[in-house]
Structures are given as C-alpha cells and as structure tokens.
Amino acid sequence: MNYTLVESESELQARLKKGACVVAAGMTDLYPSGQLSHTDRDLLDITRVASLSGIIPTDDGWRIGATTSWRAILDYPWPPGLALLAEVAGQVGAVQVQNAATVAGNLCNASPAADSVPALLALDATVELASASGTRMLPLADFITGVRRTAIRDDEYLRAICLPAVPEPAASAFVKLGLRAYLVISIAMAGGVVRVDSSGRVEDVALSLGACSPVAVRLPAIEAALRGQPVSAALIDCVTPERVQPAIQPIDDVRASAAYRADAAVQVVRDTVAQMIERLA
Numbered sequence: 001m002n003y004t005l006v007e008s009e010s011e012l013q014a015r016l017k018k019g020a021c022v023v024a025a026g027m028t029d030l031y032p033s034g035q036l037s038h039t040d041r042d043l044l045d046i047t048r049v050a051s052l053s054g055i056i057p058t059d060d061g062w063r064i065g066a067t068t069s070w071r072a073i074l075d076y077p078w079p080p081g082l083a084l085l086a087e088v089a090g091q092v093g094a095v096q097v098q099n100a101a102t103v104a105g106n107l108c109n110a111s112p113a114a115d116s117v118p119a120l121l122a123l124d125a126t127v128e129l130a131s132a133s134g135t136r137m138l139p140l141a142d143f144i145t146g147v148r149r150t151a152i153r154d155d156e157y158l159r160a161i162c163l164p165a166v167p168e169p170a171a172s173a174f175v176k177l178g179l180r181a182y183l184v185i186s187i188a189m190a191g192g193v194v195r196v197d198s199s200g201r202v203e204d205v206a207l208s209l210g211a212c213s214p215v216a217v218r219l220p221a222i223e224a225a226l227r228g229q230p231v232s233a234a235l236i237d238c239v240t241p242e243r244v245q246p247a248i249q250p251i252d253d254v255r256a257s258a259a260y261r262a263d264a265a266v267q268v269v270r271d272t273v274a275q276m277i278e279r280l281a
Contacts, residue, residue, distance in 0.1 A: 002042040009051055012157060013132040015044055020154035025052075025067045026100040028093065029109045052159065061164040063128075066104035066157070074098060080279065081166025084191055087174040088119045094183055104158045107140070110148045110215075117144065117216040118208035119174050119191035123163050130159040137162070147214045170195045173275035175268045179255060186211040187256045188264040192272040194226075196280060202226050202235070207272065212248040212265045219247055219269065226273075231280050239270045 006012045015021060021042045024030050046052055052067045055076050062082070064073070074089035092098055092106070092115050106116045107127065117140070125140040129152060140161075143151050152158060166172070172193045178184030189210045197203040205226045210216035221243040226235055241262075250261035 001040060003045065004042065005045045005048060007048055009049055009130070009159075012044060012046060012049065013130070015042075016155045016157065017132045023108075023157045024105070025102045026069070026097075026105050028097050028101040029105060029111075046157070058162075061162065064103055064161040064163070066159055066161075067102050068104075070098040070101050070103065070106075071095075073103065079166065079170075080168060081170035081172050081193055081195065082123060082163065084119045084122070084172035084174040084193070088115050088191070091115055091174070091176050091182070103161055107144065107161070108150060108152065108158055110144050110146070110150050112147055112214055112216070113186045113189075113211040114216075115176065115186065115189065115210070118189055118210035119172075120161065120163075121208040121216055121218055122172070122191040122193045122206040123166070124206065126162045127158055128160040128162060129153075129156045131156045135159065141218070144215050166193055167195060169280065171276040171279035173272045173279065175271045175275065177264050177268050185255065188212050188261055188268045190265075190268040190272040192269075192276055194231075194276045194280070196231055200231050202229050202231060207269060209244070209248055209265055209269065212250045212261050214249065217247050219244060221247070222269065231277060233274075233277060235277060236270050236273050239266060239273055241266050244269055 021044045023044050025047050047067055053065045056063045070089040070092045074086050078085055092101055103116055106114050120140050126137050127143050129136050145151055174191045176189040177187045192207045194205045195203045205223050207219040207222055208216055222239055225238040229235055244266045245262050248265055250258040252258045
C-alpha cells in the first residue's frame with residue numbers, strides 16, 4: 001500500500017480515475033478496525049483538500065464539507081431544528097476523536113451504530129458524490145446500503161452532506177443509549193426533528209432509529225401518528241411498541257440482546273419526543 005497526501009480535488013479525481021483507492025481523512029475508524037491490513041489499495045489522505053472542509057449556509061439549507069470535523073459540528077451555532085447535530089457531535093468519542101473524526105467518514109464507514117446516521121436521516125440529508133466525470137446527489141437513505149456497504153463507486157468520493165433548512169418554530173433531539181454515558185458504541189439511538197404550525201400543532205416530524213437494524217431507519221408509523229396533533233406531553237403516548245418494533249431488526253451481540261434492543265428502541269424514541277416537546281415549550 002502507498003500513502004499519498006492529496007492536495008486538491010483535481011488530484012484526487014485523477015488518482016481515483018486510475019483505479020480504486022482508499023479515501024480517508026480523520027482515520028479514527030479506519031486504523032482501529034484493521035481495514036487497511038486487508039487491502040492492497042493505495043491510501044489517499046484528503047485532510048489538506050481545503051474545498052472539502054467547512055459548514056456553509058446555502059439558499060435552502062446548509063452544506064457540510066466531507067472533511068469537516070465533529071468538533072466543528074459541535075461548535076457551530078445551529079438553529080433549533082438542526083441542533084441535534086451538536087448533540088451527536090458531543091457523543092462521538094473523546095475530544096481527541098472529535099477533533100480528528102469527520103462526518104463523511106462516519107457515513108462511509110457505514111456502521112449500524114454510526115452516531116450521525118439517525119440524525120441526518122431525520123434531517124432528510126443528501127450526499128454529494130463526485131468523480132472526474134461529474135457529481136451526483138443521493139438521499140442518505142439510498143447511500144448506505146447495508147452493514148459496511150455504501151452506494152459510492154470506486155471512482156467517486158463523498159464531497160459534502162447537504163441539509164435542507166428547518167423552518168421555525170422547530171425543535172430537534174438526539175438520544176443515545178449505551179453501557180455508560182460517554183465513549184461507548186450505541187445499543188440504541190434516536191434522532192428527531194419536529195416543526196409546529198401557528199396553531200401549536202405538529203406540522204411535520206421526522207424520527208429515526210439507529211443501532212437496531214443493519215441500517216438506521218425512519219419511523220413512518222409514528223411520524224404519521226404525530227402529525228396534526230397538539231404539542232403536549234400526550235405525544236409521547238403515540239410512541240408504542242406496535243409503531244416502533246416492526247420497523248427494526250435488532251440483533252444479539254456483546255452489548256445487548258435483540259429483545260433488550262427492541263424494548264430500548266421504544267424508550268429512546270419516547271425520550272426523543274419528550275425532549276422535543278420540552279424544547280418547544
């Protein structure tokens with residue numbers, strides 16, 4: 001394996017056009033997982049490509065560059081409807097990891113327990129994929145296709161994550177359950193975003209669950225039950241096992257049994273809804 005510190009997107013595109021490589025930035029997942037010891041592909045380090053970093057407001061939302069660190073996400077002044085991103089960032093490893101790890105890396109790693117995915121699914125994120133032949137936009141729901149699998153082609157790299165604006169009044173929340181409060185892989189986690197109309201009713205809502213299926217999932221049955229309802233503590237009662245558990249595929253592993261995860265999934269969604277209600281008060 002050869003290591004190259006890439007300086008520009010044009011250099012990156014030219015290298016990828018010649019053949020498949022491992023594109024990496026913070027490498028906080030790549031090195032500990034041992035993935036590099038099982039490939040003969042060259043490693044392209046993109047941390048110095050300036051055009052791939054930063055959080056940029058756009059006409060209709062925000063654009064997060066691929067190499068933007070979780071620390072930058074944590075420190076950014078997000079509006080209420082996107083504030084869950086800072087909550088996610090604060091849960092991504094220790095401070096040293098937050099300084100190095102990137103949002104795009106978390107997505108491309110495609111772990112079922114990737115902290116960013118439920119939050120970004122709830123925000124209707126899309127990813128911008130680039131190559132020497134052009135760019136394409138893909139909904140995040142279509143980008144991660146399975147455990148450690150994505151729809152990215154060998155000649156492509158993830159350039160940015162794009163988020164639509166969330167009109168106010170709005171609130172968002174992220175709830176993560178692990179074996180301890182910090183520095184832990186999730187047993188179950190949920191992200192949610194809610195918008196309220198002028199009458200105080202739920203105009204729109206998005207809820208997602210992670211670490212309970214091969215890929216994080218949205219919860220359309222609960223979303224439908226919440227829409228049009230007055231904002232009150234009664235919304236929490238809309239979160240029932242019957243509306244959550246059919247959407248997930250929990251497994252037994254060293255962190256929890258499938259049965260425990262199924263019950264925990266309901267509770268983290270209830271807690272997410274409760275936090276959003278509190279923030280709208």
